[in-house]
Amino acid sequence: MMASSYNAKEEDGRNSNSSTHGGAAVAKSKKPDNTAFKQQRLPAWQPILTAGNVLPAFFVIGLIFIPIGIGLYVTSNNIREIEIDYTGSESGSPCNDCSTNFTWNTTTPCICTVNFTLNQPFEGNVYMYYGLSNFYQNHRRYVKSRDDSQLNGNIKSLKEPSKECEPYRTDPVTKKPIAPCGAIANSLFNDTLELFHNEPNGRTTAVPLAKRGIAWYTDRTVKFRNPVGDNLSEVFKDTEKPMNWMKPVYELDPSDPENNGFINEDFIVWMRTAALPTFRKLYRIIHKNSSSTLTLPSGSYTLKVAYNYPVSSFDGRKRMILSTISWMGGKNPFLGIAYITVGSICFFLGVVLLIIHHKYDSRNNSADIPN
Amino acid sequence: MVKILYLLDCYPQLYCPGQLNMYFSKKAFVWCMLHSCYSSLVLFFIPWGAIQDTVRDDGRDIADYQSFASLAQTCLLVVVSAQLCLDTYYWTTVNHFFVWGSLAAYFAITFTMYSNGMFLIFTSIFPFIGTARNSLNQPNAWLTMFLTSLLCVLPVVALRFILMQIRPTINDRVRYKMQKDTLPAPPPRRPVRRVSTRRSGYAFSHSQGYGALVTSERFLFKRPIKSRLAFSVQPDGPLARNLPQVFRPIAEELHESQSSKS
Numbered sequence: 001m002m003a004s005s006y007n008a009k010e011e012d013g014r015n016s017n018s019s020t021h022g023g024a025a026v027a028k029s030k031k032p033d034n035t036a037f038k039q040q041r042l043p044a045w046q047p048i049l050t051a052g053n054v055l056p057a058f059f060v061i062g063l064i065f066i067p068i069g070i071g072l073y074v075t076s077n078n079i080r081e082i083e084i085d086y087t088g089s090e091s092g093s094p095c096n097d098c099s100t101n102f103t104w105n106t107t108t109p110c111i112c113t114v115n116f117t118l119n120q121p122f123e124g125n126v127y128m129y130y131g132l133s134n135f136y137q138n139h140r141r142y143v144k145s146r147d148d149s150q151l152n153g154n155i156k157s158l159k160e161p162s163k164e165c166e167p168y169r170t171d172p173v174t175k176k177p178i179a180p181c182g183a184i185a186n187s188l189f190n191d192t193l194e195l196f197h198n199e200p201n202g203r204t205t206a207v208p209l210a211k212r213g214i215a216w217y218t219d220r221t222v223k224f225r226n227p228v229g230d231n232l233s234e235v236f237k238d239t240e241k242p243m244n245w246m247k248p249v250y251e252l253d254p255s256d257p258e259n260n261g262f263i264n265e266d267f268i269v270w271m272r273t274a275a276l277p278t279f280r281k282l283y284r285i286i287h288k289n290s291s292s293t294l295t296l297p298s299g300s301y302t303l304k305v306a307y308n309y310p311v312s313s314f315d316g317r318k319r320m321i322l323s324t325i326s327w328m329g330g331k332n333p334f335l336g337i338a339y340i341t342v343g344s345i346c347f348f349l350g351v352v353l354l355i356i357h358h359k360y361d362s363r364n365n366s367a368d369i370p371n
Numbered sequence: 372m373v374k375i376l377y378l379l380d381c382y383p384q385l386y387c388p389g390q391l392n393m394y395f396s397k398k399a400f401v402w403c404m405l406h407s408c409y410s411s412l413v414l415f416f417i418p419w420g421a422i423q424d425t426v427r428d429d430g431r432d433i434a435d436y437q438s439f440a441s442l443a444q445t446c447l448l449v450v451v452s453a454q455l456c457l458d459t460y461y462w463t464t465v466n467h468f469f470v471w472g473s474l475a476a477y478f479a480i481t482f483t484m485y486s487n488g489m490f491l492i493f494t495s496i497f498p499f500i501g502t503a504r505n506s507l508n509q510p511n512a513w514l515t516m517f518l519t520s521l522l523c524v525l526p527v528v529a530l531r532f533i534l535m536q537i538r539p540t541i542n543d544r545v546r547y548k549m550q551k552d553t554l555p556a557p558p559p560r561r562p563v564r565r566v567s568t569r570r571s572g573y574a575f576s577h578s579q580g581y582g583a584l585v586t587s588e589r590f591l592f593k594r595p596i597k598s599r600l601a602f603s604v605q606p607d608g609p610l611a612r613n614l615p616q617v618f619r620p621i622a623e624e625l626h627e628s629q630s631s632k633s
Binding site: 332 | 529
């Protein structure tokens, strides 16, 4: 009895005797099809690590990385950059008065000037950045404190901002909603920087600074939109300005309606929160002249600062950076040095592996697997 | 798969790594943890160094929170795929499809999530609009990814190669032998009357003390008198008399076989 019931489970799929099943239909074979896929006989590439592929790989990688690293390092060295720190925390520095006498409710901004010299001329487009240190724009509660719907021009979010903006959601005095709400918008950088060239003949000319084209294209055209309406002050009339701002949002740039309101490019650049506590953000662009003259010839320059942004309370520092650009971005020798280091280590490791392989290969060739 | 079973029949020493807990022990876990610590440090600090104080090639921001996150995430995906490729020993069409397909799916999903459409429909859920487009078109980003993936994978390759040369395991030797000379064709399959329940005994072969259970009446209905298995049972051996078997410890066997070669 047991033998016959065992027959039905046999793997070679022989049909069981119909007599034992009392006239029922013949049992279907459960054996899978004899295809390469179902029988796991697919053709396979079976790579293993042999000396023939590992050692050349190490040498080739070393030989590729070192020239790339040298190229990156040389490119980075050719970028011109100058940093002017104008925090004014030391007693002898030009902006010390503005820094120590800072008050919140002031109508006249404190102006300070810093003189500096460019030893080498800057060619091509020159980019002007403001840099902050010890400013943690990557703090989690700070990063969440914004309302992207409101900044996209949604009328409902304009009147009722998101709860994430607390405590910068409604004005404590007038109880009106704040536009734009949140801590990021509230801490907008509001120093004004101007650059003057002191020519050798005694004249002082202002360097033309372009304020458009500093934000990402997708931010400027898709992410940030003004609420629909012709007159911006009408659209924003039932809202309040953020508590730390001196002007409301529809007066950020009255001269240019494409740069006013939420689509103001300085505002957009600030709202793109930085990843690290020491960061720089694009402020203005000095376009290159169509003629062959240098954009910024070497010589004496003056930086005029309207000092509105207090940083001494958190030991922060402020600086202005002038920099040229290459295909790899700004001046950053890290990648070049990293590539050179990794390439050299790779090459050296290849040599070490070659020695190990030579020493142990003869032993392995004679060895065989015992049966 | 058929080849693997045949290999196990030819070289029964291939069962040894499993029984010695070579790949699933505290030592293996410690190595895994060290490797992951190293990879995590590389995956954070290389993108950090690459975007610190630098900008895009048109002067605009690259060091913002969203671009840094996107770059680190893409580096991670590339490193994980590279590690997976290192650990895959049989590359069939299916393997190729899933490995390259998952990388492609990652990029497709990323670009979809960071697209204009998703932002306009679900504004608060997808705030990363434009990040993939603006950070992944930088040569800086791709150079960083290349460096990170190689820095994470090359130590593993070097270590494996060194261990294969100095102390080859039975797996390495069999694979090398398979590649070097083709094995003889497996004998034609005779219709072997296999007792399917005998296979379940293998599950207990890893630990001591199950010999009595496996050879008891609960698992074996009827022992066929003419057995054609590779390991045939002696008629008067301990198995037939339903007693637990005593085997030589495996470490001794391995030692003997190694000493016989050198």
